[in-house]
Amino acid sequence: MSTSSVKLLSLIVTSIATAFSLTSLAGSTASKSAALSIPEASLPPPTLSKVKPPKGNPRISDDRISEEELARLPDPQQAPDLKKYIQDLQVGSLEQRIELLKKQSLKHLIFVQGGTFTMGDFTPLLKIPGVSRMTYNEDDKHLHKVTLSDFYINRYKTTNAELNVFLDATKQPRRDPNDKQRNYEPGVPAGATWHTAESYCQWLGKLNSHTFSLPTEAQWEYAARSRGQFFMAPTDNGEILFGKNVPYSKQAKRLAAGGYGTWHAIGLFPANPLGLYDMTTNGQEWVSDWYAEDAYQHHESTDPQGPKQGDKKVTRGWSLDTLKIGVSVWRRNLNPLGRTKSWQGEETTRPLVLMPSIRCVAQR
Template structure:
């Protein structure tokens, strides 16, 4: 032990040793484990959003529009995670990593696994919340998201904002003007690379690469304890531990828009360097998983989503009507520059 270490008080020395232990990188498990989804009801825990996060989001709803924009700018910059670029095997890496050498999913569009090299970028640690999106809506004098009578049951400042693809992109690009940074939606490759903690073989974007229901993913019956509505709806961001890179809720709490057009055969022709997706299309790529489904998606799973989704809903007079539903269509923004944001 060094002379300096000997001179440290016991508590300080213990902290240093613990810090170095916690700083050790988390490696993906060779055989990912999933605990039982069902937990005795009396043992289900109603988690609360960390106080600092809740306070920041609450503050975004107070003051003048200019003051709120300034607070949002500060929060956005503080929440960015720098992602050092590198080369990884994108797609269903089961044949490369799993002991059985079999695919991890039945999704035919994430085959075949292929090599991709990404430049460095930065990405938001949290999905965009309604509190943040409301600042944008008020500043640009556009309609607030999910502001209809059928949406208000799940709409809450602390939960991920559900919006169509174009509004998600508009928000990110508006943030770019506010911060003077090249902000946009992440590409599909960037999303997967970040969810897999820089492209490692993480099947799930949890803190340890496993599914521990009730600890790092909602258990069956727990979601109603987490949501402001008390129903199976979006829950506040940041309730569960982030993945090793620092991303929260990448495995649950709704899907996330990416910038790419969807093409089921794109992986066969994808360029190796910073792929941007097809040049055109009719649907966009969404990653993650919809609200209300107990299945936890792997980090390679892809979905094709229409830019405008419609779903049947029951109106106040119990009749059926076609309404636009984006409850599960969340997103997070990324800074498209190779240098860290200072």
């Protein structure tokens, strides 16, 4: 082959390679743009691909701390922009507060690419010697494959300051931020009935012209496990390290400033690899599903919605005390209005401050 022919062949190959490269890059960019149908939202942080579940049984450190050690332990601080946002939500006209909440509710969304994962107590799949389960429940033991569509989820729990905008806009009684006893601090997760929680998310969606709702149970677990990976605890590294990625019990009480319960300001401890804060502690969260002990045996394989009816709703996440490995899969349930019965059979209603909080999702 002549030198000119070799040069021509080389040029052709280079041109094809360059065209292929540009096409791939354009396709990647197009996919990214298509994925973010809510352009104000964020893609997951790099930790999603860099941080992997612990091998074997995750560490859980000692929750005990002396008063002397506690006194020396610095209090974690909110990010300055988050702190300012919560402060700004409390001032100005109602229209200004609504507009701020409307914009920030989109900026706080993280895009979650859908996929297929194994839902339930996945411990048997890990084959850890001597460990066969994460929870003592039986309602999470039916392992099953679930495929989810893309969705968005708020990186934070809804605060009292945010819920007050909704309550003011809809002319409902608001939470008094000066009520220290009930811990209605503006930056603390807002406890609510299930109906208030779902109404808040739907109201946000109407403001933003998107479909907002509470997450399904499957969406919550998929997000807590950073797209369905085998994270037993939805912390930054899958381990429970008191004072580092979750608060000590005594520390949480101090952060709650003496309020009722141990809920403290959002975003004080590291997010999980997907970028979601307070998925492990700082109160349970409502999901959209009705509760049934055998719900997993009847789940649809794609985007399951849970039972069609019931008398209790599923809650996910954890309060704080007796924190255990397994928060990612642990199922709890509660009457939508917070009604419970005492050991003596008397019906009581749980105080709002102790009710589950809210974390909205947006459908793509």
